[in-house]
Amino acid sequence: MKSGFIGIIGRPNVGKSTLMNAMLGEKIAITSAKPQTTLNRITGIYTDMEYEGGEGIQMIFLDTPGIHKPHNKLGEAINETAINTLDGVDVILLIVDGIQDFGKGDEALLKLLEKTDCPRLLAINKTDLISPEDYLALYNRYDETGLFDDIYGISAIKGDNVRMLKDRLAGYMQDGPMYYPDDIATNDPLRFIVSEIIREKLMHYLKEEVPHGIFVEIESFEEPDEDHDITEIGAVIYCEKKSHKGIIIGKNGNKLKGVGKAARKDIEQLIGGKVYLSLWVKVKENWRDSERTIKSWGYKDEH
Numbered sequence: 232m233k234s235g236f237i238g239i240i241g242r243p244n245v246g247k248s249t250l251m252n253a254m255l256g257e258k259i260a261i262t263s264a265k266p267q268t269t270l271n272r273i274t275g276i277y278t279d280m281e282y283e284g285g286e287g288i289q290m291i292f293l294d295t296p297g298i299h300k301p302h303n304k305l306g307e308a309i310n311e312t313a314i315n316t317l318d319g320v321d322v323i324l325l326i327v328d329g330i331q332d333f334g335k336g337d338e339a340l341l342k343l344l345e346k347t348d349c350p351r352l353l354a355i356n357k358t359d360l361i362s363p364e365d366y367l368a369l370y371n372r373y374d375e376t377g378l379f380d381d382i383y384g385i386s387a388i389k390g391d392n393v394r395m396l397k398d399r400l401a402g403y404m405q406d407g408p409m410y411y412p413d414d415i416a417t418n419d420p421l422r423f424i425v426s427e428i429i430r431e432k433l434m435h436y437l438k439e440e441v442p443h444g445i446f447v448e449i450e451s452f453e454e455p456d457e458d459h460d461i462t463e464i465g466a467v468i469y470c471e472k473k474s475h476k477g478i479i480i481g482k483n484g485n486k487l488k489g490v491g492k493a494a495r496k497d498i499e500q501l502i503g504g505k506v507y508l509s510l511w512v513k514v515k516e517n518w519r520d521s522e523r524t525i526k527s528w529g530y531k532d533e534h
Contacts, residue, residue: 232287233404235321239294242336245328246356250387251275251294254397255416273427277397278413288401289409293320317343322403323351329361329369329384341376350380350403354396358384422449425498429466429510432493436486437478444471444519445479455504462502465509469518476512487512 239247252258255275275292282288317323325340344351353373358366366384374382381399385392411418426447433445451465470476480487487510495508 232289232407232409233282233401234289234291234407234410235404236291236293236319237322237324237400238317238320239292239324239326240317240340241326242328242331242340245326245331246387247294247326248273250326250354250356250385250393251292253387253390253393254290254292257416274418276411276416276418278409278411280413282401287409288404289411289413290397290400290404291410317347321349321405322400323347323349324400325351325353325379326356326387327353327369327373329355329357329366333369333372341378344378351378352396352399353379353382355382355384356387359386359389359391421502422452424501425449425452425464426466428497428501429468429490429494432490432497433468433479435493436490444475445469446515446518461505461507462498463507463509464498466511468510468512469515470512471514471516471518473514476514479512 239251241247251273252275255277273294275294277290277292278288280287323344325344327337355366355369355373361369370382370384373379383392383396383399385396387393417424426449429447430445433447437445446469448467448469449464450467451463453463455462468479470479478486479490481489491508491510495506498508499506
C-alpha cells in the first residue's frame with residue numbers, strides 16, 4: 232500500500248485543525264475562533280483500502296500548534312513541538328490565512344521551510360472571504376519564493392478544493408506499511424481527546440483573557456461494566472488566577488454547567504454511550520512559565 236506522514240504547519244488561527252478534520256471527514260482536532268487553539272500535536276489518520284483499485288493508502292496528518300512569537304515557556308514549548316514535526320515527515324503542508332496581511336510571522340515560516348528538503352505544499356485558506364485579485368496577489372507572492380511544489384486556494388470550513396488537495400497529497404505517498412489499523416482516525420489516547428473537547432467548550436464560553444491560561448486534566452475515567460452502563464469522567468480545569476476561577480464557574484455555576492453540558496454531548500457522540508461528567512476548577516498560578524508543569528502536562532516535546 233501507499234503510506235506516509237504529512238506535517239501541517241502555519242501561524243495561529245489559520246484553519247489547520249479545521250482542514251485536518253475536513254480531510255478526515257470527522258472531527259479529531261478541536262477548533263475555535265480564538266488563536267492558539269491547538270497546544271500540542273494532534274494525529275489524524277486517513278485510510279482508504281480501496282485506493283487505486285484496492286492497493287490502499289494511509290495518510291497520517293500531524294496537526295501542529297500555530298507557530299508564533301512566544302511570550303512564556305508554554306509558547307516556547309508549543310513552537311518547539313511544531314518545528315520538530317518538520318523532521319521525519321514525507322510532505323509539509325503550510326496553511327496561510329487569505330484574509331491576514333503577510334507579516335514577519337510568515338517570513339519566519341518561509342525561512343524555516345528553506346531548511347527542509349521534502350516536498351512542500353501551500354494551501355491559502357478562507358478563499359471564500361477574499362476577492363480573486365487579492366488571492367492572485369497572495370498566490371504570486373508565495374509562488375515567487377520557489378519553495379512550493381503546489382499552491383492551492385481552499386476553504387477548509389466549506390470544503391472548497393479540500394478533496395483536490397487531499398488527492399494531491401496522496402500522490403506523494405510511497406510504498407510502505409499500514410502504520411495504524413484501518414478503523415481508527417487518531418492514535419491519541421481517549422483521555423487526551425476528552426480533555427481537548429472540554430477545553431474547546433471552555434474556549435467558546437470564556438472571555439478572551441482566560442482560555443490560553445487553562446489546562447484540562449482527566450483525573451478519573453471509569454468505563455461501563457456489568458453493573459452500570461455509564462462512563463464516569465472526572466476532570467479538573469486549571470487556571471492561572473483566582474479571578475479566572477470565578478469567570479469559569481460563572482454566576483451560580485451557570486457557565487461551568489454550560490461547558491459541562493456541551494462537552495458531555497460531544498463526548499457521548501465520540502464514545503457512543505452515556506457519560507456522567509464532573510468538572511472542578513483549581514488555580515495553579517503562572518503555570519505557563521513553569522518548566523516542570525509544562526513538561527508534566529505533556530506540552531514539552533521530547534522529540
